[in-house]
Amino acid sequence: MTTFSPFVTRFAPSPTGYLHAGHGFAALQAWQAAQEAEGSFLLRIENIDTTRCRLPFERAIYEDLTWLGIEWPHPVRRQDEHFDEYQQALADLAKHHLIYKCFRTRKEISDAVLTAPHDFGPDGPVFTGSALPASEEQARIDAKHPYAWRLSMAKCQEYLGDKWDNLFFTEEGIGPDGQQGQIKATPAIFGDVIVARKDIGASYHLSVTHDDALQQVTHIIRGQDLFFATHVHCLLQALMGWPTPIYRHHKLIEDMSGLRLAKRRNSPSLKDMRENGMSREAFLTSLDVNLMR
Ligand code: GLU
Numbered sequence: 001m002t003t004f005s006p007f008v009t010r011f012a013p014s015p016t017g018y019l020h021a022g023h024g025f026a027a028l029q030a031w032q033a034a035q036e037a038e039g040s041f042l043l044r045i046e047n048i049d050t051t052r053c054r055l056p057f058e059r060a061i062y063e064d065l066t067w068l069g070i071e072w073p074h075p076v077r078r079q080d081e082h083f084d085e086y087q088q089a090l091a092d093l094a095k096h097h098l099i100y101k102c103f104r105t106r107k108e109i110s111d112a113v114l115t116a117p118h119d120f121g122p123d124g125p126v127f128t129g130s131a132l133p134a135s136e137e138q139a140r141i142d143a144k145h146p147y148a149w150r151l152s153m154a155k156c157q158e159y160l161g162d163k164w165d166n167l168f169f170t171e172e173g174i175g176p177d178g179q180q181g182q183i184k185a186t187p188a189i190f191g192d193v194i195v196a197r198k199d200i201g202a203s204y205h206l207s208v209t210h211d212d213a214l215q216q217v218t219h220i221i222r223g224q225d226l227f228f229a230t231h232v233h234c235l236l237q238a239l240m241g242w243p244t245p246i247y248r249h250h251k252l253i254e255d256m257s258g259l260r261l262a263k264r265r266n267s268p269s270l271k272d273m274r275e276n277g278m279s280r281e282a283f284l285t286s287l288d289v290n291l292m293r
Helices: 021-036 055-067 083-095 106-115 134-142 153-166 204-214 229-240 270-275 280-292
Strands: 008-011 040-045 099-102 148-151 168-171 181-184 194-196 219-223 246-250
Touching: 008 021, 008 219, 021 040, 021 055, 021 219, 021 246, 021 270, 021 280, 040 055, 055 270, 083 099, 083 148, 083 194, 083 204, 083 229, 099 194, 148 229, 153 229, 168 229, 194 204, 204 229
Parallel strands: 008 040, 168 246, 219 246
Antiparallel strands: 099 148, 148 194, 168 181
């Protein structure tokens, strides 16, 4: 008897700029894996950052993927239509006192990590804090001071008990330092991460894990730049009772000088390539050449 195990993966771009070859490679990795497993490939538009996401970039994503020969079910989940769901997830975390309001500015955070001894994580010195005394917090709310919500690593550890030391995820791809197999998640390496930004009421970590659970994603195929974020995702999954999918992180595509492609560095966009008449086949060949370098 053959047992059927579902395979659901997704490509989850943020429309903050035009996609480059690295995004094309990531989308193709996920699409091909879904084809091989006779599973599903979903497209999700991660546009909670309403200050940076733009519709023309989103439209170009649909055109780029079509050019790559990728198909996806409709309607596409667009995160900015679901802020109420992320609020509900925050409320669940708040119910267990796992998050606290943080009124500090960026400058105050960097001053705090520089003046007190702090650990260093993948993103630099890590910040840990706690809620203000109730009266002070209320005074700030009354004065309309904006606040972010941070996940308290100390409270999470207390809440999870023994489970805190037993958070694992399976890496079927490869992390930036060759990580493979069963990886122990150590979410405290990032300190008290933001789960809802001051300006947008949610964060990448919260919305991505929420949606992967909601959409029953079983395999997350994405670039190695997000490998360390998985430590935090694994924690959120444990706190919220969401399953931890299998992860397959892949190498990043680099430019001729060995730098990774980036929207902010104006790496050539897929839109430009296809509008300049490049064929899908020529693009695939360029990826092969890039990976062999
Ligand atoms: N939206 C994220 C990005 O564009 C990717 C999310 C993910 O694959 O987990 O970088």
